[in-house]
Amino acid sequence: MKTIFAKGNRKGHVFNDIDIDQRFLRKELLIPDFCETDVVRHYVSLERMNHGVDNGFYPLGSCTMKYNPKVNEWAASLFASIHPLTKDNRGCLTLMTELSSMLCKITGMAEFTLSPAAGAHGELTGVMILRKHFGDTRSKILIPDSAHGTNPASAALCGFSVVEIKSDARGNIDLSDLKEKMADDVAGLMVTNPNTLGLFDENIMEVTRIVHENGGLVYCDGANMNPLLGRVRPADFGADIIHLNLHKTFSTPHGGGGPGSGPVGVVGSLRKYLPVPRIVEGTFSYDFPDSIGQMRSFWSNFGVLVKAYCYFLALGEDGLYQVSEYSVLNANYLKNRLKKTFHLPFDRPCMHEFVICDEGMPNNVTTNDIAKRLIDFGIHPPTVYFPLIVKGAMMIEPTETESKETLDKFCEVMEQIRRDAEDNPEILKNAPNNAPVRRLDAVKAAREPILREIL
Ligand SMILES: *Cc1c(COP(=O)(O)O)cnc(C)c1O
Secondary structure: OOOHHHHOOOOOOOOOOOOOOHHHOOOOOOOOOOOHHHHHHHHHHHHHHOOOOOOOOOOEOOOOOOOOOHHHHHHHHOOOOOOOOOOOOHHHHHHHHHHHHHHHHHHOOOEEEOOOOOHHHHHHHHHHHHHHHHOOOOOEEEEEOOOOOHHHHHHHHOOOEEEEEOEOOOOOEOHHHHHHHOOOOEEEEEEEOOOOOOOOOOOHHHHHHHHHHOOOEEEEEEOOOHHHOOOOOHHHHOOOEEEEOHHHHOOOOOOOOOOOOOOEEEOHHHHHHOOEOEEEOOEEEOOOOOOOOEOOOOOOOHHHHHHHHHHHHHHHHHHHHHHHHHHHHHHHHHHHHHOOOOEOOOOOOOOOOEEEEOOOOHHHOOHHHHHHHHHHOOOOOOEEOOOOOOOOEEEEOOOOOOOHHHHHHHHHHHHHHHHHHHHOHHHHHOOOOOOOOOOOOHHHHHHOOOOOOOO
């Protein structure tokens, strides 16, 4: 498809004959000349080439690409006209206060800051709290080898050196490796539970006990909160700090780079370090001498907070309980069917997602081939080649909002792909066969992106 620049050669109206001071005339305005119909058609056809949860299945593991109620978008739009500096903002502050206490209730934490604008930003906030707490007395952070890449990045950004902890044969943190590496100079452990294999760490109480016994703190990456809602409070398994991803778990469409929200909760003893402003008696307060400082503008990504708040009110406690129930049920349903056709490296009940891989595929068919072939069937590929500890990983998260019919259809497509790998591998090697673009050089696209059209 041509870009709108390449299409544009029509001339609209030109104001040559009016008397304007030439200095104020823009000489070369490089925008194409089109009428509204042309512009709308151009962008709607572009939009139709896109794939999102509104037009198909999107089992992108670790990302929770689920249906987000449209009514929450409407609710967020009600706040769009409020000026950030308005004096009459009690309603907004009340919403933030109530949302924070809902997050405390879900996680068992003492207080939440709603400041951070994304998960990684929440991690940075949490690790800065660790830094403030320990000063320069402890220089290392332990991170399991299954962690999301943002975890070591956040730790390194705050000047900690990262020590990797191995996973054991069941996909848990290797306890003997942890014991060996947990020393006096370790500030804490960043742990994702359930981890990126979709597995709940069976020894989590022991893991956090070891860290605490050695004077460390436990940072929980709570981006995988879906399967725990209403069942497990991370504070109860020993988390001292946690971030949640409102744009994964609590009703904000996720993708395209935002806006997101990564609130951070802490236990009582760490409250004093939370970023400013904090809401005290219905107003913003900056008077916290031990605070790590301000992480972003005081309202944060307010629309995202409104959507999460509405989601909680609409679902209630029973609804949240169902979210975790169905997210776990859907993932286990898919896993148990797909493990008959694909290799499942960790064969035990999973939480909201699971990992299969390309081991044993005939004709050198790889995970990449399978992912590209799914596009031909109108299905977004799962997360591929992550987590790194599984070679050729496909990380599948169906989410709780998909029907059994959709899950069955996905299994049929995956089974068809497995048969084609045997009988017709070319169709996989050439995939995608019917997408707007064929197989791209993904490395070149990431390393040397061409982000503007060269005119
Ligand atoms: C998505 C995710 C993050 C990072 O969140 P962003 O909002 O993308 O910055 C961190 N950890 C895990 C486990 C995640 O799934």
